[in-house]
Amino acid sequence: MNALYCLLGSTFTRSKTFVGRSRKRDKFASHSPWYLLGKHSDEKAKGAILYSYTRHINGFAAILDDEEAAEIAKHPDVISVFLNKGKKLHTTHSWDFLRLERNGVIPSKSIWKKARFGEDTIIGNLDTGVWPESKSFSDEGFGPIPSKWRGICQHGIKDKVHCNRKLIGARYFNKGYAMYLKNINSTLSPICNSTLFTTRDHDGHGTYTLSLAGGNFVHGANVLGNGNGTAKGGSPKARVAAYKVCWPPVGDEECFDADILAAIDIAISDGVDVLSLSIGNDKPLDFLKEAISIGAFHAVKNGIVVVTSAGNSGPEPGTVWDVSPWTLTVGASTIDRDFVTYVALGNKKHIRGASLSTKALPSQKFYPLIGGADAKAARASALDALNCIPGSLDPKKVKGKILVCVWGQMSELETGQQAALAGAVGMILANDFQSGNQIVPELHVLPASHISFSDGKLVFEYLKSSKSPVAYMTRVKTELGIKPAPIMASFSSRGPNTVVKAILKPDVTAPGVDIIGAYPEAIRPTSLASDTRRASFIVQSGTSISCPHVSGVAGLLKTLHPDWSPAAIKSAIMTTARTRDNNMEPMLNSSMKRATPFAYGAGHIRPNRAMDPGLVYDLTIDDYLNFLCAYGYNQTVIRKFSDKPHKCSKSFTMAKFNYPSIVVPNLGSKPVIVTRKVKNVGTPGAYTAYVKAPAGVSISVNPKILKFNGIGEEKKFKIVMKQNVVVKPKDYTQRRQFLRPPAVLVLQESLAFFEAPSGNLMLLEKFLLKTELVAKEMESKEASASMEIEAVPSGSLALPPKPKFEPLKAHEMSDGRVQFRKVSVPPHRYSPLKKAWMDIYTPVYEQMKIDIRMNLKARKVELKTRQDTPDISNLQKCADFVHAFMLGFDVADAIALLRLDELFVESFEIKDVKTLRGEHLSRAIGRLSGKGGKTKFAIENATKTRIVIADTKIHILGSFTNIKVARDSLCSLILGSPAGKVYSKLRAVTARLEERF
Template identity: 65%
Template sequence: MPIFKILLLPCILSYGMQVFHLFPYHLVSYGFPTKIRKLIGTRYFNKGYAAYAGHLNSSFQTARDSEGHGTHTLSTAAGNFVPGANVLGYGNGTAKGGSPHARAAAYKVCWPPINGSNECFDADILAAFDVAISDGVDVLSVSLGGDPAEFSEDAIAIGSFHAVAKGITVVASAGNSGPSAGTVSNVAPWLITVGASTMDRSFSIYVALGNRKHLKGASLSEKTLPAEKFYPLISAADAKIADQSEEDALLCKPGTLDPTKVKGKILVCLRGENGRVDKGHQALLAGAVGMILANDEDSGNEIIADTHVLPAAHISFTDGEAVFSYLNFTKEPMAFLSNVRTELATKPAPFMASFSSRGPNIIEESILKPDITAPGVSVIAAFTQATGPSDAEYDKRRTPFNTQSGTSMSCPHVSGVVGLLKTLHPDWSPAAIRSAIMTTATTRDNNGEPILDSTNTRATPFADGAGHVQPNRAADPGLIYDLTVNDFLNFLCNRGYSKKNIQLFSDKPYTCPKSFSLADFNYPSITVTNLNDSITVTRRVKNVGSPGTYKIHIRAPPGVTVSVAPSILKFQKLGEEKTFKVTFKLAPTAVLTDYVFGMLTWGDGKHFVRSPLAVRHY
């Protein structure tokens, strides 16, 4: 069985803005070589950064990871089996990456911010892609990105195209700017774009209010309060310093809290703007014995287990409303916090993280993004010992493992799956691998119900793509939707790219076809952006399994009728290809004010090849 190599460009997109951090190298220097089976090399790229920043001292001539994000993503993709992995004593067990026998290479392209934002420069990103391709990697895991941009102006899109042209599969983060629509990044059709969802393990802490109401929260607080001891409860808005606003105080921003009002109490803070762990730090500085962190409305039911510096519980928006209601209508509100405990097989799971960036794809709406979702909330993986688990200067704790959340964490989960598929099917193209992952995904949670969004409503493909990844099923998808490099070049031609722009992607001159329809672009999902009366699209599938007869099943989007011809596909041999047409018709009385969604499934009794449908009236 061949051993493949993974390139990691592990950086992070923060909530609401892009923030890039460093790559791993200190895995070895801090004594973690057993966590990665083969760390075959690290490189750093800073010439683009230096051209902007000026002279760089020796601290910039290194690929070391000083803040942990790169270590975390690398070990998620390719970490070895490590018993006894835990975070501050919680979640103890054997950890491993998605492809534990892979050889991993790390390429550092991001540096400390200049003028608050400039950190990762296109020249450095493209240089890393070029070297990685030359190094012969098989998979690129890119937990890196920014605002969506036209492909010819996007270094990740350009670099990844050249990688895909060499047969390298590229996996990228969807971004952490959700839940707003149209925020998904890394939207090129040759990439696998990954959103973030939860898993069925939680780090739970329970809040008991004086009115006997009990609420379930999340936390990795190392410190605890005495069992069942109630403390006075106060809203941070009511604990503000006289010259501060209630809004800033409720967010528990630095310098807004009055210690005389907070001391000895459990403080209730609102999520948003400043960091979750820093809110607890401000509460601790003001003398609080504990903190309840309540979600804002956009964050919904997504709660995250952070390594808080005081006893703290992160609760949902609905539970937060219950807490504020109790505070507003109780003369002497009281509460206590339980100890944290690790819980397995929690339900429902998965559901979408509110921070995960959403479609539609604002660069090219006919390509549905994200493609897939994977675990990206409270993920345990290896961590640097150069900083504390909260990455704050005041945090003097050190731990070889940490939990982090983001599409940066879900991306390497899929990268690990890609590595396994590459080992099983070395002849599959990057598009075939993506198809296998997408068409075998599940849209159901562990209750057997549709996957929910953070608002407790059904998640749409603009949140979870084709669904939640199922690695074992992806190994035997039955049928695949394949695409070639020329298909991707034709896609660029359709967007009106000139010969000069196409040369950014193609190694040689390319002549655009006289006609090419995006409706027939062989993507595993189908998006119709301009349905006025009737539209027909064409797709082509290849048999990569045993001979069989596939029948169509359609869950039509509301207000739309969908027909497929032929409705039966019979495959007699491996590699056989067949074409079918899908016709969408607007129902006579339908009024579509936004996208509607459905599902098209080919099944032979063993394999179920699913394609999400997204339709909008023109």
């Protein structure tokens, strides 16, 4: 049984726009609103309809006045009537950070290889269109277009968009936008003639986001010389399609509901597998009055994964806009890469800043330094000059100097432009108090460095104390391995969910800060009208950027597990996410305080873990309809919303909704029972629940052990809680598979933190310690019970960070002398070395800046430093890397020695543990490997090490603690302990190890 949606459009004239969905397809096939009103003029009806959604959503968009809209809303077959509102638009290294590759080498266990790089999955992107000439959409190496594709490549009135075997579809939807534009200002119609009828991207946002989701490999990608590397999307071998629904902004509105619904309806029919939407509202709306929520429901009903951005309204709480349980909502966080420039002051203090400026200071010398207020023009105010407002600076005072401006009144780029126009040779842009310590690299038109508020105070103190202040800025460089990372971006919209308190949003977080993506070369890379530069890749930040990262991962999972439902894919991504950074500490927010699940949801995505989650929380369309029943929609509305009769269950509550996260808004002394059902998608086995409740909270799980005999088998469990709050109330774990509901249950009222700080609100979080779940209070007992909210520390508490100095080059540390290392090549490694030579040579020579060659006469690999070697320690790292390969480790494993300082290789003889000979020695070696290598594999996975058994020698690669655990297990096996006993001991030990990065 079908129903009718109605979308009420522009409010600036008497006529307005609607979208509808009828209960009887034959009777309302034309979607004529005049039929519903008793007005039988077909000509008038056809002239009013903008879109007729007849494929899946069965709705319409039409121009009606207020009275007609009100009359339609009363019709028994109408579910909702709402305005055609506008919405906002919300890489080379990020996939390395997510461990899909390591220093350009793709490990054999990477989801990229397992999922064939997302081969033939179709990703649709609703955005500003596409620039098809971008190398990210090259179809080199692609076969025929999948037969399931039913889309088209829609040409514009004045230009053509050439699709290929990679970019297989492009369409535009403009009627909702055009009607809004026409209604508010008829003089804007010429814009429509030139830009409104094309799928080409004249903004850049759509090309950028689509390249991150499914862009092909592009070698040598960089942002005007910065961040050089290979750009690629999450699913590089996926097919992509662009649906242009966003246009030049009118005020803050650029993507309209009528166009979005039309695009989703067509995309479902076209045959996409994943929909990526980096667009949204400023605040959440009712499910049946929100176009993306309605469209996404029908997409999910047709087996499509829908990924959305959380929004950029953080860090204020309750700002996440997409709260639909059928979508995957993504927050934004940092990666371990920065684009940095260092400021050296005349008082020998060094300050680390951010920039993407393509220019450097004219010469390597100190330049006079002047503050904006000291360079003010005669009739300007000191405050305007301090902010470098146009017309406030005196060029005579600024010329040839480095100008210090405060950021807060204009954009970073506009401030830099004013400094350049005033004649400055460079600019130091210091944050104001409100901007805090988050700094942003931008493509400035002059040498520039963006520094934090606390560092800015150091600069102004120096200006005040020195009669002749001077400074120097280094050229921009790319730094990798930044710690801690990830950190939650301050702009990323936060929970809690203000519509349904029992659903945690956002669902996950992903890379969304300073990410490199494709860009149209025909438009400016900045917002400056005078910018003549052009770039094929740029750096951007936002949840718009994190969203396509997850869309790409969803594409990989769709290729690897085509039988998985959208809910299963979402569950796999959520339950395998992590809440710790690369220091193995809890994730932080931008003010360097501990982040909460309201910021990161389930945590930061881990694509390699997501392909094998063990268990998933699955959901069907009936489950979502039951959710809407529990939310409060009546039986009649639910029946119209569904394509088939659905009866609301009186016993169904939010506590029974099978969501991968668990939130209990009102937990007190009365027990609360939460029910969940998990499906086995892995090997048969038993999963045990580990729970440790915080003080004052009672938690029990029943049953404690779930046994699965085959794939697809489902089991239910219950969690009983009372008093206070709990996070991540359960974790079932089997070997290396972890099923982790994320971390939120809130005491009393989940929105209490909007009230006075003394309100009775407490947030608790649990972490997975290998096989044990531990809850920890986020604040000390003496602290307030109110929720921790991101804020810039007060001036009295804001301590400047420790100055960081650039490391000396290798030749500088060794007095200009070349340093050597030689690694012997055993005879049995000649052939493997020859086969893997380029995989070894590339990271050593290109990444570590170390010369390497094979001396055939001496049978040794020789390494030496060179002038551009950034750190002399690189030489020993490379020697360790090559030596590990000679011991028998794969390149993909040994290369970790180049990246992580805490790793090393330990070797020992079996005979050092126990004197064994002949058959006894052979049996011991057999016990170490196990049948089919399973024993060794289990130890490696449990201890996060790699083990090579070479005759009677054993080599272990890992960290100190992990090597010790692995060595103890191996020694027990050598001494004769049964494998089962060793496994039990290993589980007990690893249960106390913290979860690794």
